[in-house]
Amino acid sequence: MGINQKTGEMGIVTTKLEDLVNWSRTGSMWPMLFGLACCAIEMMGAQASNYDLSRFGMELNRASPRQSDLMIVAGRVSRKMAPVVRQLYDQMPDPKWVIAMGDCASCGGVFNNYAVVQGVDEVVPVDVYVAGCPPRPEGLIHGIITLHEKVKKEKFKDWA
Amino acid sequence: MTMNEMLQPVVQSLQERFQAQPAEFRGEVSLLIAPEFNLEAVLALRDEFQFEMLLDETAVDYWPQNEPRFHVVATLYSFTRNVVIELRFPVDGNAAELRSLVPAYPSANWKEREIWDLFGIRFGGHPDPRRIVMPYEWEGHPLRKDYPLGYEEVQFSFNADQVDRHKRYAKR
Numbered sequence: 001m002g003i004n005q006k007t008g009e010m011g012i013v014t015t016k017l018e019d020l021v022n023w024s025r026t027g028s029m030w031p032m033l034f035g036l037a038c039c040a041i042e043m044m045g046a047q048a049s050n051y052d053l054s055r056f057g058m059e060l061n062r063a064s065p066r067q068s069d070l071m072i073v074a075g076r077v078s079r080k081m082a083p084v085v086r087q088l089y090d091q092m093p094d095p096k097w098v099i100a101m102g103d104c105a106s107c108g109g110v111f112n113n114y115a116v117v118q119g120v121d122e123v124v125p126v127d128v129y130v131a132g133c134p135p136r137p138e139g140l141i142h143g144i145i146t147l148h149e150k151v152k153k154e155k156f157k158d159w160a
Numbered sequence: 161m162t163m164n165e166m167l168q169p170v171v172q173s174l175q176e177r178f179q180a181q182p183a184e185f186r187g188e189v190s191l192l193i194a195p196e197f198n199l200e201a202v203l204a205l206r207d208e209f210q211f212e213m214l215l216d217e218t219a220v221d222y223w224p225q226n227e228p229r230f231h232v233v234a235t236l237y238s239f240t241r242n243v244v245i246e247l248r249f250p251v252d253g254n255a256a257e258l259r260s261l262v263p264a265y266p267s268a269n270w271k272e273r274e275i276w277d278l279f280g281i282r283f284g285g286h287p288d289p290r291r292i293v294m295p296y297e298w299e300g301h302p303l304r305k306d307y308p309l310g311y312e313e314v315q316f317s318f319n320a321d322q323v324d325r326h327k328r329y330a331k332r
Contacts, residue, residue: 079295107314107315108312112310112311112312112314113310113311114302114310118312121330122327122328122329125331
């Protein structure tokens, strides 16, 4: 690190505005602080020091949907919980993304019965599905990286 | 029958007054009592025999083997005597009803709401007879044996497109 970088004279970088915005969106994508079942334990593990989600700028779990960009549905969604999940999603400001973490959130998993929603994609639009019961922290991180790749390809005209 | 000597006078008294039928299994005593007497029997246990605590109130559905199909089960505990007694009230029918135990034990409130929610047994005189577990607009009572479990077709690779066509996806 030279003296001119310390003083802030880092030269000029040219890029597209779209790339800059998408880069900053992936670099500070804050998940919402909520877990529904055992997958939430793996999500906590992914955020703790061993796997350390903050490497991807995601160390902040916002306790309010108003401040979060990413909803990680970690666990099975019961029919009674479904309207709550939808309301939380509606309260999140755009741009927002959803990861269905684990088999239960993706497709109902082993709970094929009247009480559990068969896939949270019936309630909120899902961007990335992560398989596993529950997925290991590596699995969740892989899902998040996949989402980051997806976000980097997004176009402004699709949001408009 | 080698019943706990603390329980013997209790069982005798309830047999005489409410025609209770006692049964014992591995030291646990249960009394089958007609549902008309449920509040009286519980009040007698509370006021005369120091059963201070309602440990649990629940129900069992014996459909289709048994008639009447439901047993409402109340488990009482006495700190003074250190004994547990189980009362069973058989009730029948699709609109099964018996009196609430809330006047005797306020803690029966939520337990009876749960029994109403999951078994559809009404409690007369209950102060707050709403559902407690299922959504309020839910139809049916899921822990009844004749309630359909519910099943959605599982999506495998051979029928993925077919299931995909009728699956309702949420919109943004």
